[in-house]
Amino acid sequence: MSPSSADLLRQVKSEIDEVDPSEVNELLQEGVPIIDVRETEELASGILPGAKHVPRSYLETRIEGIVPDRSAHVILYCASGNRSAYGARTLRDDLGYEHVESMTGGIALWKDRGYDVDVPRTLSAEQRDRYSRHLLIPEIGSEGQQKLLDAKVLLLGAGGLGSPTALYLAAAGVGTLGIVDDDVVDLSNLQRQVIHSTQRVGIPKVDSAEESIHALNPDVKVVKYPVRLDASNIMEIIEGYDVIVDGVDNFPTRYLLNDATVRLQIPVVSASILGFDGQLSVFKPYEGPCYRCLFREPPPAELAPSCGANGVLGVLPGTMGLLQATEVVKLILGIGDPAIGRLLLYDALAATLTEVKVHRDPECPICSRPPDEISDEEMGVFPDYEAFCAAAG
Amino acid sequence: MAKIKIPPVLRPSVGGEREVSASGENVGEILRDLADSHPATADQLFSADGELNRYVNVYLNDEDVRVLDGLDTAVADSDTVVILPAMAGGR
Numbered sequence A: 001m002s003p004s005s006a007d008l009l010r011q012v013k014s015e016i017d018e019v020d021p022s023e024v025n026e027l028l029q030e031g032v033p034i035i036d037v038r039e040t041e042e043l044a045s046g047i048l049p050g051a052k053h054v055p056r057s058y059l060e061t062r063i064e065g066i067v068p069d070r071s072a073h074v075i076l077y078c079a080s081g082n083r084s085a086y087g088a089r090t091l092r093d094d095l096g097y098e099h100v101e102s103m104t105g106g107i108a109l110w111k112d113r114g115y116d117v118d119v120p121r122t123l124s125a126e127q128r129d130r131y132s133r134h135l136l137i138p139e140i141g142s143e144g145q146q147k148l149l150d151a152k153v154l155l156l157g158a159g160g161l162g163s164p165t166a167l168y169l170a171a172a173g174v175g176t177l178g179i180v181d182d183d184v185v186d187l188s189n190l191q192r193q194v195i196h197s198t199q200r201v202g203i204p205k206v207d208s209a210e211e212s213i214h215a216l217n218p219d220v221k222v223v224k225y226p227v228r229l230d231a232s233n234i235m236e237i238i239e240g241y242d243v244i245v246d247g248v249d250n251f252p253t254r255y256l257l258n259d260a261t262v263r264l265q266i267p268v269v270s271a272s273i274l275g276f277d278g279q280l281s282v283f284k285p286y287e288g289p290c291y292r293c294l295f296r297e298p299p300p301a302e303l304a305p306s307c308g309a310n311g312v313l314g315v316l317p318g319t320m321g322l323l324q325a326t327e328v329v330k331l332i333l334g335i336g337d338p339a340i341g342r343l344l345l346y347d348a349l350a351a352t353l354t355e356v357k358v359h360r361d362p363e364c365p366i367c368s369r370p371p372d373e374i375s376d377e378e379m380g381v382f383p384d385y386e387a388f389c390a391a392a393g
Numbered sequence B: 001m002a003k004i005k006i007p008p009v010l011r012p013s014v015g016g017e018r019e020v021s022a023s024g025e026n027v028g029e030i031l032r033d034l035a036d037s038h039p040a041t042a043d044q045l046f047s048a049d050g051e052l053n054r055y056v057n058v059y060l061n062d063e064d065v066r067v068l069d070g071l072d073t074a075v076a077d078s079d080t081v082v083i084l085p086a087m088a089g090g091r
Helices: A003-015 A022-029 A040-045 A058-064 A084-093 A107-111 A127-129 A141-150 A162-171 A205-216 A233-240 A252-263 A316-333 A385-392 B008-014 B026-038 B040-043
Strands: A017-019 A034-036 A074-075 A098-101 A152-156 A176-180 A221-225 A243-246 A269-273 A277-282 A342-347 A354-358 B002-005 B021-022 B056-060 B080-085
Touching: A003 A084, A017 B008, A022 A034, A022 A074, A022 A107, A034 A058, A040 B080, A058 A084, A074 A084, A084 A098, A098 A107, A107 B021, A127 A141, A141 A316, A152 A162, A162 A176, A162 A205, A162 A316, A176 A205, A176 A354, A205 A221, A233 A252, A243 A252, A269 A316, A269 A354, A277 A316, A316 A342, A342 B080, A354 B056, A354 B080, B002 B026, B008 B080, B021 B026, B026 B040, B026 B056, B026 B080
Parallel strands: A017 A098, A034 A074, A074 A098, A152 A176, A152 A243, A176 A221, A243 A269, B002 B080
Antiparallel strands: A269 A277, A277 A342, A342 A354, B002 B021, B056 B080
């Protein structure tokens, strides 16, 4: 005779190891991985602090992303301890996890005992659908998506590099995108600045970018700064942003940005493009070198083709801008190895990506000192500021 | 002969090449050989007193020569020297 479901449950519980909430409360402090196997809509009433959410139906496919080590101690729980019992048996018998336990009584008993729960901010049904491909990646999941939605990223320029970066960060659900650009859309921009359109030639780039961003993802708040970044406004504009994406087209602003971001300790994802070549690096103040460690001095005007119009392969800012967007997402999520202390060199004609090491300069005029010692007067100090671009014509 | 990777801003000075070869025992000799073959690069690489200009970074393979032995850093034939001035284009 086939067993009843109550029989089956009794049998499963007799075969697996169960653990009391009081013991889980202690193991929680030790960092033992705790997996909530309930369905997403059950989480609103709270989860165990630090627990990871993997619905029972995805347990087999996602557990390795969260607990790769089969010998690690793992605790599962659900609402009352039944689904987690089945889950524990599966992990042990089918996937070979050696030390898996199910929490007795589930979160109901945990709460009855008066232990703390975190009430997670949950994604709406529409957000779960929109970001479903992120939610499927263990390194992101709903927790990571929430970080993206909470993040504030400032884009310097809605031009070649800023266009693809803004579009993809908006698509990824970065909650706030600030855009600094005082320019209007020109027909000659459209060979590469894909956030704008032929119909929008002549309108401010910040407005054009906002329109495209909202068409792609209305979740994103766009903060527009139709100004040129300079020493008088930089601190006010950049303060409060989590990451800054540097795509500016001139050296004075790059040095000014460096000095201000070191002072405020905001990471900068920096890229530049010329012809068929691109460079990219992440400058995270005090964890790695700053822009002045890499380039202590700007080149003379004749070697710095940045003041006037220069040729660039139309797809190149797409490549470099999306490498920047990738680094931004990694910084927000705290995953992977950002390009800190490394300069990536992309040669589109050769189809090669090489990298060179960048070291912190112990004599760096800016980042060798504590942030509060960098004065207003020093920021953006740049030899022959006016003469620089004048000489370049 | 070691390889030298030429950055975009110096390519007009070497006939448009993206990579050239030069001979020498160390980074300084290699760069001087480059400057001898392509005199237009000399002022861009070296200051009046013969030092490498501060705005030009030079790498032996992936390492900055400033943390090695500077212009005295030994170079083998299989090495690549990368010359890298700052670029600022973004538009």
